[in-house]
Amino acid sequence: MSSSSRSTPHRNTKAKPLAGRRIAITRAREQAGELSAKLAALGAEVLELPLIKISQSIDKQELADVLLEFGSYDWIVFTSANGVRYFFQEFFRIFDDIRSLGLLRFAAIGAGTAREIEALRLKVECKPKRATGGALAEALIETGSLDNAKVLVITGNLNRDELVQKLEAARAIVDRLQVYKTEQVQLASDEVAHGSAAAGTDSAIADFRARGADCVLFASSSAVTSYADQAASLRLADGAKPPLFGSIGELTTQTLLQRGLPLAFEAREPSLDSLVDALTEKLGN
Template identity: 65%
Template sequence: MISPTALNGRRIAVTRAREQASELSTRLAGLGAEVIELPLITVRKSIDLDLLHEVLSELGSYDWIVLTSANGVRYFLEEFYRVFDDIRSLGLLRFAAVGDATAQAIRAYHLKVECQPKGATAEALADDLIATGSLDSAKVLVITGNLNREVLVTKLEEARAIVDRLQVYATEKTDLSQEPAAADFRSRGADAILFASSSAVQSFVDQAAALTLAKDAKRPLAGSIGPQTSETMKQCGMPIDFIAKTPSLDALIEALVKKLGK
């Protein structure tokens, strides 16, 4: 169990979207940390309404619905409930999820997750779905954002699934040049900075001018939530000082505490 004073006196920078940062920030503050929120990305609903209508009108024909983020769960089900007033309208759809956060978001709607790989990657999810033996000629709906990689859809189609994609949100970079928190980060630095997505890593690199530390500022240790985020950090030439054992906030906090405790 992590001590409630484990992060006393530590400054931790959180790079999640503003609407997603509160849970992580609250938990870090509860361990005694001073939290600096640097919302490097913003997430907004973004849906082609004609495509949405087409998907919802054929919802009963799908065998699987695949969700790769909690944002996808939220925005898809918001639209579902806007059109339908009964959860039974989902019919016999089976749900697949990447990662604990996505699975928890699905279960919050009292829906069962029937496929969740141990490794929270698109490749692992595709492999686990293929291993069910249910994909030959099956109709699969993949809920995406604007930055989702093609590997999941490609592997499912190679397994002879009929795959439809529905984008329900867009992830965009934010401009932190005028943010007071960014000025504070530049002047004082932090003990650690946490990255929970590849898009946040890319935005951090792209906004180097707005985030370059002063000469006497503390250089933070950089933490990654999982394999895909780590891969992007490596591609951008960023150091990785610690990585969560599993792609979850619990594991990220645990890795942070362990690293700073050394």
């Protein structure tokens, strides 16, 4: 892990609002690039601390059961952009024509998830104003189309039950299909625990422990949980700068507070752009 973690300083940043700020981000490595680029463009030094990893995880029998009934579903509901990516990765492995989706209607939990669906030239017919499972359920109920409707909810391994429970209470027939899993990246190796500078490796974790950061940004509850669970491996050295903690939205904030991490700011909307805006408002020059 340490050899591929990155510390990305940005030069010529005197006039930029985050010049001189060290910002740690905790997204999965394959998803960190967009946020890193946004921060670097504003002059920040970015430390990528991938505390979680995301991978495809589909039970083949469950997938076969869903595909046998695919034409009978009224709605397909996506609770994350990861769900969209991994579902369609499997869909296009099996089908060679997007029309195999039939007359399914699409629902998305938020703007980022909707963009992933719309990139496939598919129309999102339901998207709540607040990006939570409860709000998505309420938005679907407001369509008046759920009584005895068949709904397929695409999930990960850590999805909350609120969405499904509310849909079933509205008399929908709900099936769930898990297509990915989120896991903690284990940091407590000997190399990380003792610092890898002596080994000559480029370790953002060792850098964070040695110098700290102005802020740690969290874009998911799972990253907060990983940070809190592995606090010993992230313990700062004497003289390192203790960071503020920033959250992308209310569910992530709830987890921060539950784990005893003080919230410095929360994005107004659950998006990367809004998270960067909130950070800049808090720490910008």
